[in-house]
Amino acid sequence: MTSTTPAPSDVPVADRLRAQHGAALTLGEDCDLPDDLVIELDTGAHLTTGDRVCIRRGSSIQVHRGATVIIGNDVAIGEHTFISAMAGISLGDGAALSNGVDLRDHSHRVRSAASVPTGQLVPWTSGFEAAPIIIEPGATLLNKVTVTAGVRIGANVLVGANAVVSHSIAPDTGAASVPAAVRRHFDGASVAGDDRRTLTVGFFGTSIMEHLEAFNAQMATQANLPEVGSKVTVEGWHQRGWVHRLALSLRAAHAHVGFDIRNHGEGGATSRDIASLVEADRATSGVDYDLVFLGCGINDVWRRFQNRLTEAVLIEEYTQRINTMLEQLTGYSRQAVVISETPFGPIENPATVAAMNTELASYNEAARKAAAAHGALFLDVWTPFTAVARQLPADDTTGGVWSDGVHLTELGDTVLLQHTERLLAEHRIVEKLLDYPLLERDRALTVYGPLFARYRPAAS
Incomplete structure (x- = not known):
């Protein structure tokens, strides 16, 4: 030197x-x-x-x-x-x-x-x-x-x-x-734009994460809404639900940060299917995630009670699947969060629903243990979800927390949203992710080199 x-x-x-x-x-x-x-x-x-x-x-x-x-x-x-x-x-x-x-x-x-x-x-x-x-x-x-x-x-x-x-x-x-x-x-003075920090956030789960909603541009344009009773054509599907609302919340709370949201939720997916999603995503995109959410199990149980036995995933396979996914995801994600499944609502007769929820609770417990084993956070939304469902009056006109006993209403989505936001705030997850990870010095030069490349003289 x-x-x-x-x-x-x-x-x-x-x-x-x-x-x-x-x-x-x-x-x-x-x-x-x-x-x-x-x-x-x-x-x-x-x-x-x-x-x-x-x-x-x-x-x-x-x-x-x-x-x-x-x-x-x-x-x-x-x-x-x-x-x-x-x-x-x-x-x-x-x-x-x-x-x-x-x-x-x-x-x-x-x-x-x-x-x-x-x-x-x-x-x-x-x-x-x-x-x-x-x-x-x-x-x-x-x-x-x-x-x-x-x-x-x-x-x-x-x-x-x-x-x-x-x-x-x-x-x-x-x-x-x-x-x-x-x-x-304070209201800061205007400054020239700088490179924004972007966090990549991934979601792997079922239709509760995917939450498709029919879309027509006219229905979202306040100045040109269709007449009541008229017909519109479905132009496509948008992902909405608690994941979409969380993405908006993150962008509003951290406007100086870019968020690359990748929702890999899939309707009807079992843990077997989601494991394939995780494998395919890594193989095709190679994306490293700053934050990743994983939730599965409800369809594993539901398929057995629907007598679709070849699609059902028993607890032993589920445990192996979620541990394998966490081993993979934590290898290229800075923070992983396992989110418990919400309970079944009035989808069958009460005795059957009770049996389904008893079994689903054991899957959530397996997910909690897997999260602990792999250094991931576990978010229990079962308890607050059942508390809200139980305390709503019998003649509630808002639709409750379920739209059909499995999928969620806006109220159900809000319960998930609030507790996810609380977890992120309690652990200061976003704030910590905004720090650049410490790497061995030679690897740091390779990984962070592009941040400074334009300031260095071109190689002759």
Whole structure:
């Protein structure tokens, strides 16, 4: 790694730095740089700044092997600030770092038997893990703020002095404390658009997730609704229900985030069918999910009571199927949630429905155990669902929670929606998913390289 701590001279600092680092350094115009600025660039590293960047005395910038640091236009960096990258760090236009700010996109890996098989007592033997730090345009970090790896700080954010930012912060907010937490929201100034963080969310389940609804454009256009009693043509099917409403809720609560919603629910599917859906999705799309929901079992039971025995899935096979699916899904999903099945309603005579629900409850228990075994969360919607169904008056005119004893009404969908939202809030799932995952440093360079590729000189 090369280093520079130049003594004052008549040669402009920018010219000296360009001469020392060559193509590894791209400096913008009209930058105000101190004589004692320390820049260290390892092999394959690159540092680029925009125009009118101001850096004060005592500051250091380290860019390790293969990593990238980007400093946008009109960025101000205070005294004794330290920036060190093993994956990549980006400061958006107009961002400000006050005195003593510390940005490091990496940390030591734990000294496990796997990472230090020889047991050698050297601090860096275990290696490093890294993830980008992204500071969006207009964000301001006050004195002695520390930012850890994998964090994204939104546009216009103001972080109070001495805070430790260990999780991502939404735009147009003020944050403080250790760890930093949002204390207030404000109407932020308009800033140029930046790359949006997008979370991919998958759903694998039955018609309760799929929830098809007939569609005609005229019926959804308030200014051109069809006349009462007239006929319209079904133009297609849209997915609605609690999954659609959850997607809207996520987008409303996190408008600065993109959500790629992939609903693989399928009407009539048993766990056997859903296992095939999981296999086919991975084989054809290869998508890695940030968050995935899995729910199945109701059709496994229902088919036996319908005397469709070749389609029925007994508890032993169900247990094997859901464990296999979770083993697969947790391998390429950052967070998995198993959602219990809702009980059967008045689909048969009461004694038969009671027997069906007794059996279905055992499938839900198997799902709960499978979730625990694979580090997934388990969402029990059976209890709140039955509570709502039981407490509705007998002459209720809203349609209750079931439309036909299996599929759900809007009220039933709302019960699922509320408890799913509660689970996400209690575990701060979306907030945690907005952090970039820490990866072994070489893998981090490969995975996160595309975030910084356009700022690096083209390979000759």
